[in-house]
Amino acid sequence: MAAIGDSYSAGIGAGNRLGSFLDALNSQRDWACSRYDHAYPYLVNNDPSLGDPSKRTFQFLSCSGALSKDVLEKQIPRLSSDQQAILLSVGGNDVELVNILNQCIFQVGVLNPEQVIVAKLAAQTEEYAWAKDFDFDTLGRGCAAQLDHTATFIGSSTFSQRLDNVLSAAKGKLAKEYGKFFAEDLSPDCNHVTWSTWIYKAANVFQDAQYLTQDNRRRMNGLVDSVNAQLKAAAERAGPSVVFVDYDSYVGEFHGRYCEAGVDEATTESNTRIPLMF
Template sequence: MFAHAGLLLAGLTLTSARPPQQALTNNDNLHHNNHHNHQPPSIPGFVALGDSYSAGIGTPIPGPKENNCRQGTGAYPFLLAADLNLLPNPNSTSPTTNTTTPFQWLSCTGSLTTDLLSTSNPNSPSQIDTIALSPVPPAFATLSIGGNDLGFFDVLNACIFRFYSFYSGTCASALAASEAALLAPDFDLRLLLVLRETLDKVQWEKHPRFTITVTGYAKFFNAETEECDGVSLGVWWGGAGVVRGPKLTKEVRGRMNGLVERVNAKIRRTVEGVNGGFAGMERVVFVDYDKEFEGHRFCEEGVKEPDYGREETWFFLPGGGDSGEGGRPPDGNGTEVALGERDGWLEEGSELVDVEKCLERAERGGDWGERALCYMAVVKSRWPNERLVGEDLTQRLPWEEVGTTSWRAPTYYGKTFHPRSKGHEAIRDNVYEVWRQHGIKLGPRQ
């Protein structure tokens, strides 16, 4: 084993999926998002809960450095807060915290339902524990949760990327495990507890208009086209310039889409069950925005994947840019890197992934980027001749010693298959439409 085998963390802090400790202190990226001219209603504030889909991983970061929850200002909760004029003043001389700002952005990449549920440990509060009750409770909450509980990453690893190479298992076994988790009652119970604990935290009986808006997930693929049947998005070279990895066949795409559909159906049923306990009052609404992604998935008709320049794809590709940024695929010689890959390298002294210790932590949490980095580091430590697509073996940081085997891998795999900014805008718009349908008087479009 190499003496210094590991991955240098590029913009990724290995922390548990807890709310970020720093407040959002600038809104430089707002002006193109808050495009409504009429005055929004007066809303005291709201809280955003959930996972990476609510954190907006991959979209522009809300400051000079990515925070520990990998939040991005393209996230649909951030867009809602911008529309409602709930963002903190970037020119304020007094710092704010997540527990005092009108917009409590507690969504955190890697979160499981257990990261939201209340805990008895005051030194490690959950997202629900962090909800502020003073001075005014939030008017509503948004929530995205479930993908990490039900094994989305395991399916993407085994069926698409193979980060863990030979150890990744089979696509069939990963899909079977996720489907079994969907059939088990555990997730339903935890989601039910999350919704009820959130309502209790804001003292719902005193605030009859408080609602929770739960968002689902979107299917990743057009499963009917033939263009992707021979395409692989695997991360390792197989020799002779061929990417080693599973093919995106119709069968694989169809089963992965079916998994998303069943997740959404399960979330919908849980939401309906909670509302059933409130004698006809809708305390929770479900936003199934999947239909908005029609025509914007991977493997659409006439698209040759991976198409890094296609603006109408609303999910991130490995190394691809955000909406409006474009992007280039990295090549096998390292002569080209994906747009933004060198942005955000950590400073001298940044830690490397410890291949002896990272597995337990990574597999216990739900952060896709952390797991991908750990898996790739372990593979490199055991098989040093293995080579990542786009890896530049000659590139070295100034403080790295000649002869060491520490190396860097991009953290952009953590954002892969998450919505780009255009996708989040579509989710926001669908939230407004569902509010209108349910008579919820929130947002400037009411």
């Protein structure tokens, strides 16, 4: 059994981090990839219904932040050739999940249009020459434009081809979908909640922070559905040896999403509530 893919299968933040910080500079080791011992592939491998895990080899190669290109070039070639099942999550980083989180949720490093101009001018000077290759336009894209950009890419043939390439290389394995982050009833309870970081607020005192509005949550959930539709289509094109695992509905059934009705997401306690699956 093996697991490949991105942070969804690496289990970032779930349980205890594997490995040692001494391996942080080795990009494919446990610590550097933020693999955790409550990641779903780790739990599946240790499920007693599958027999004694000590009698099989488990290759845990998923790496947080991995693009489909990384899975194809850095993970799949390291798999032993006698796998009976491979758990796979891929595509989220290709459609710029990190940029969505930055622009629409946490705002760790975002710029307004005026700041983009100033930053580009500064990068042309010798003092800030180290920043000349920074993508300031992406940092200044804004939430709505970022969601539009991601939606366009999800529907592109480029994205479909990337998924096909990964599944073709990992043929005869198991593929899995993503779960939506926000409750589908779109309760108004979160409309006035912001998870924008203090960094953004300190640097942008006179600008509004992003809030978890019903419209933003609806659009982000819709993007997850669009990615899952592409993943399902790619799995079907790959043939019967690849199975698309539809687990998103169970996340909702057990109230495992953010902004469930009656939950105050403005409190730190909401992040540790038992049903939460993220």
